[in-house]
Amino acid sequence: MTRGARIVAAAVGFDLGETLYHYGEPPMKWIEKGRPALETVVEACGIDRTKADIATAHKKLESYSDHLREHIEEVSAADVMTDVLAALGGNSAEHMETAVDAFFGFFRVSLEAYPSAIKTLKKLKKAGFKTGALTNVPFGMPRRTIEEDLARVGLAPYLDNFVTSGDVGMRKPHRAPFEWLAATLGVELGEMAYVGNLPTDVSGALAAGCTPIFLDRTANGIDFGQAATVHHLDEIPPLLELAKR
DSSP states (O other): OBOSSOEEESEEEEOOBTTTEESSSSOOOTGGGHHHHHHHHHHHHTOOOOHHHHHHHHHHHHHHHHHHHHOSBOOOHHHHHHHHHHHHTOOHHHHHHHHHHHHHHHHHTTOEEOTTHHHHHHHHHHTTOEEEEEEOOGGGOOHHHHHHHHHHTTOGGGOSEEEEHHHHSBOTTSHHHHHHHHHHHTOOGGGEEEEESSHHHHHHHHHHTOEEEEEOTTOOOOOSSOSEEESSGGGSGGGEEEOOO
16 A cells, blocks of 8 residues: 555665564564573573572563563663573673573574565665664664674675664654664665554654555554555565655
8 A cells, every 4th residue: 555656765774573584473472482581591691590580580571571661761681681680690790691692592593584575675775775774672682683683684785774772772663763774874864764564663753754664464454654555575665766866
């Protein structure tokens, strides 16, 4: 579904999770997998803990999850893991890096790019568009983890840059992350289209002055005010016209 003429843009930004790549099908609920993830932390760090200790640490995770649902201020992986390790009886100075890697590594085992993601980015790059990504990270996931994931699934060569909510300290739909992405791509906000699968992707892009494209893989037909709706990534290049600069 499009409204009116083709979308004129100089750059296209993308959400990452459930847009360009996914952590398994159906979409994963991070907090629901929190306990087995914490068990990998305990094992990796060599901490002798009981199930009750892990349950207490999981409560800490839930408190951060509640914060991220209710607020746009980002948290850091260091803050999250400091609280988690304290509940587990670990030493944050000694175990921090191991704990962060083990925790996020648990979720990333099944990471895959969507089949048309690389093809879509290649087409956009060939047509002259700048391409970038903007993502709200889970539990303060470090930037280096996103870098590794983009390389691992083969998307890194086709993105000019990416921005995380951890970089900015604010989460979508706040306009600041969109401002950062536009700046890193060297375009004005009004010259950037933004593709995402959540209502906050649309509302954030609109608030920032970008052109939102809603990725509706479930074909629900919901209108959040987006300029266009697509059901597959490969529907995006035909919607766009390169802006003359």
